[in-house]
Amino acid sequence: MNQLWLIPFLPLAGFLLNGLVALVASSARAENESGADHPGAPLPYAQRLFHGIVGVGSVGLAAVLSFAALVPYALGSMRAPEGLAPIVQTVYTWMAAGDYTVDVAFRLDALSALMLSFVTFVGTLIHVYSVGYMQKEEGYGRYFSYLNLFMFAMLTLVLADSLPLLFVGWEGVGLCSYLLIGYYYDKDFCAAAGKKAFIANRVGDFGMVLGIFGVFALFGTADFSFVELAKRQVLAGNAPLGVYAVCLLLFLGACGKSAQVPLHVWLPDAMAGPTPVSALIHAATMVTAGVYLVARCSALFVLSPDALTLVAWIGAGTAIFAATIGLAQNDIKKVLAYSTVSQLGYMFLACGVGAFSAGMFHVFTHAFFKACLFLGSGSVIMSMHHEQDMRKMGGLAGRIPQTFRTMLVATLAIAGVFPLAGFFSKDMILGSAAASGHWALYAVGLFTAGLTAFYMFRLVSMTFFGKARGHGHGHGEHAHESPPTMTVPLWILAAFSVVAGLLGVPVALGGSDRIGRFLEASVAHPEIHEMSHGLEIGLMLLSVGVAVTGLAWAWRWYGKAAGPAEAVSPEAQAFHERTGALGRLVANKWNVDEGIEALVLSPFRKIGTFLWRGFDALFIDGIANASAFLVELLGDLLRFFTTGHVRNYALAFTLGFAALVAYVWMS
């Protein structure tokens, strides 16, 4: 497969096609309906079919191509002792400054191959799912064109061979996320959420851009050949400090994109978008771009241990922080959102302790079960007629069995129950944390694992067990299973969240840590002194134990909640009363939004108001008005010379000309 560029450009083609057709169709409808196409008008079936085929088809084709590309590569590099050299294909020279050129070049190596595999695969499934999920929505074509555009940007990001090109994809996915969060732009909170996401990402991108410049300053190049240079420690700039700064800047970008504290605020609000979007962009693919970036630049990060420590602690902090918030949420999607944030924290924790391959492994597995969970929640919400409050659900296990089973599997996976995917990846993270001697981090991770298990099973229990709460039409009693276009992807994802972990069975369990060896080629590996297998297995048992405890606890508090009215058991209520202020704080998401409002936004508003009222209105306008006044004065004086008699003008003109001639003659 020697045409890598086709992979991103197929979705682009899909985007153009869908977008154009949607535009033309909607304008046509607007015309013959004598007005803007009024909301809720379902598209004609033929057009829906077209959009579906183009949208799914383009991405599916891209997926086929990418597997055609990466499978041979993966197998080959598995056999080769050192792994294969990365495949780099230059499409054309993007910009040339002096003797330095930035090419539009695509790179296929272990890292991008891994990303490519699940991005295209999960992406395709979610496109299929969307066909079912969005069928009643208006702007069907718009939705698919955005989704295709996102796939284009994401694939560019993954395949890019240079930081500038990666940044293009980076911004592209940011844009698409903004567009899709604000998909229901006629609802205020959706538009607001979109803006919030965009601005939070800007903060990150600011660091990202500076980071790119920094990399260029350090290595004299911005394409990924700098990784090699970093491995051989060939540095141009002021080494230790420079590296530290660049790492922090790049990590700032990663934080923005991957919703790490304190830039995580946008991700929960992003749930305002359609659920498949949350699954694709805000769980499986885009938000992991930050981890990908850090893994890409791992060689650089390794050069600066301080930066790595910071990464690790930010990750760990985010993990536990988000997990605590997740405990107290009642909106099913919000819970999943915070769980995503917390899992991302895990990944950064792994990177921080130098286990980049472990981080990427978790990215990989997480993509499957989190996507599965989100899609499942989407199915639930749809069956509940767009009810998202878990307290109004309950007892759905019997009504939507397929959704229930798939979600249960995914929950066990994310909780880290042996032998599901989540277990291996999470355990690899905790193991390497312990192995690298950061026992504090390990403890945090372990505790978070417990919390994860708890809130996830809380979600499952409140949704599916007990009796149907809520009342009136369109609730539990009338819930019905979703169409196969939605359930089939659920099953596939569930299956993968079971088996995906087998890629990385640790040596201790008689496996051979394939993923680690696979990624060796492209990510750095600071030497981790091995632990004895006994200790390792012990830790595994411990984490499984913690997970099971969490599950049991959640079942005890929420699973048996019987009464039609109550969502939670008395114990839970009691516990909540006992925690008091702290509990309220947690339930209120630690007041992060309020804090940002108070510390950042309101000062900015004040400054802005001052610049407007004081500086612009008084000073600038003052100058303008003054000059205008002067000109007017001058005009009042001069206008007495304009008699309006053409002959006067002619005479004056001639006098001037005569004077000129006289002057020329004399001189």
Add this chain to the structure above:
Amino acid sequence: MPALSGELVVFGFASLLVLAFALLMVVQKTPVRSVLSLVVTFFGLSVLAILLAAPFIAALQIFVYAGAILVLFLFVIMLLNLKEEAADKDDRPVQRTLGLLVALALGGLLAGATLRAPLPPRGTPTGTPIPMPDEIPALGRLLFSDYLLAFEVLSLLLLVAAVGALLLSKRRFE
């Protein structure tokens, strides 16, 4: 002082004609008559042009200037039915006297200046010599080589002028 030749006689006659009728054109009160005197002036000018080895220009002078432009003037005058210039005397005497003075002064200045302007020494003409028997092909070649751009721009200008004239002379602007 060159010998009195036929050419000189023609020149004297033509230039007298030109100046006389130019003056007549200015002092004339009736627009129609001033147009006519201008026509005569142009005749004289074309004679001068022939003396200056520019018969093509001479023909154009009559063909375009006298034959087209001034006829247009006549048209407009007749259309607006302009008779005698208003009998009431000029209400800006200053303008009148001053204008006269300035015109004379400038005329004198220019005459002096042109006469003092450096002229190429005898017998060393610069640029392409005028092929006496038929200068029209030479002009044509020049027009379509060195002056091509000007020529094209000119054609555009004429088009614009035609359109503009049509628009302006429409009865209503709506």
Add this chain to the structure above:
Amino acid sequence: MSPALAAALEGAAKIAFVWGVVLGAVLPNLIWVERRMAGLIQDRPGPNRVGPFGLFQAIADILKMFMKEDVVPMYADRLLHTIAPLILLVPAMSTFAVIPFGSSIRLFDRDISLVVADVNIGILYVFALTSIGIYGLVLAGWASNNKFALMGGLRSSAQVISYELAMGIAAISVFLAAGSLRLTKVVEYQASGTFLGFLPLWNCFPQALGCMIFVVSAFAETNRLPFDHPEAEAELVAGYHTEYSAFRFGMFFMAEYLNLIAASAMMATLYFGGWSLPGLHLTGIPGGVVSIAVFAAKTGFFIFLFVWVRWTLPRFRFDQLMNLGWKVFLPLALLNLIVTGALVLWGVI
């Protein structure tokens, strides 16, 4: 005798010859011919009293005109009213200067080319004069202080200007083919070869369209039927010369006929080979004489055509006239010019 004097004499002789023939022989007989033709076409005898076949009718008319009183209406612009006919007449008479009426003749051992002034801007000269003629009409109309006259004058000038365009552009293609503005060169070009192998290289064959345009426009230029709006009796009494009488009217009359003759001569020269006749290559005196005869014959034919058409076709409406000129002939002439230009460029012609 000195060459200069000889040249002067030669020129004088030619002028005398041309004007003598035109004014003395052609013009009076033309009047007669026209009236007799009218009679013939209208199935009546026509003038047949004065002299044999009424041949002296023209002379009688002219005498009458000179004897009548010359009336100048009140409130007319005397000066202009007086000179207007002259302005019309003089150019009409000057046109003949550039028309080659014969090949060349050898007399008093000097070659005499049979054209008064062989200027290198022949055609431009002709058109310039035509455009001057307009003034005569306009001023006659304006000076008479009579609305019919004014109408006639304006009409005629509008008409002449309009058709001058089509005519000129049609003629340009001829000069493109001949490669010179000299009328002698044009004639020589037409005498030089054959068209399609069997036809003489007269411009009427390769330039058929241009020829048609030129001929029809010539009718308009000379204010002849079917384009005689300046003096459309039915509408304008007598058009621009309503207020003219006696020999001033005669001048207009003369001018019209002179223009007619000149136009015929131009057609013969531009499109029908002038004095040349295929397969006729005499030299010396007989050659010159024969060439003059040939030229006279061709011109005569066109004069006849003018008369014939006048008594055959009715008058157009003025708007029809203008539409024909601007919307049909001008584009056609331009098309013809472009095609000719292309052919010349590719060396076909």
Add this chain to the structure above:
Amino acid sequence: MTGVLPGVAPMAVPPGAFLVVATLLFAIGLAGALLKRNALSIFLSIELMMNAVNLLFLTYARMRGDLAGQMIVFFVIAVAAAEAAVGLAIFVALFRAHRTVDVDKIALLKW
């Protein structure tokens, strides 16, 4: 003094004479433009000035044996045609609006 050209007979008339005629003509035209009140007459005077300039160009062309002068005259004539078309159209419109073309009666170009 005369620029003698190959193929061109030496000028029997001193070129200075042409120049003087041209400048006088220009002065006359200028006087007309400044003194006349009828817009059309002013326009005519301007045409006269243009022709004076044309004469200058022709003279210099002859003196220097350079066709460029005649070329410029050609362009001047063409431009004059365009100018006349537009100018006269303006006068017609003006007359429709004010029933006069006396530039003293139409003094709109002021505050």
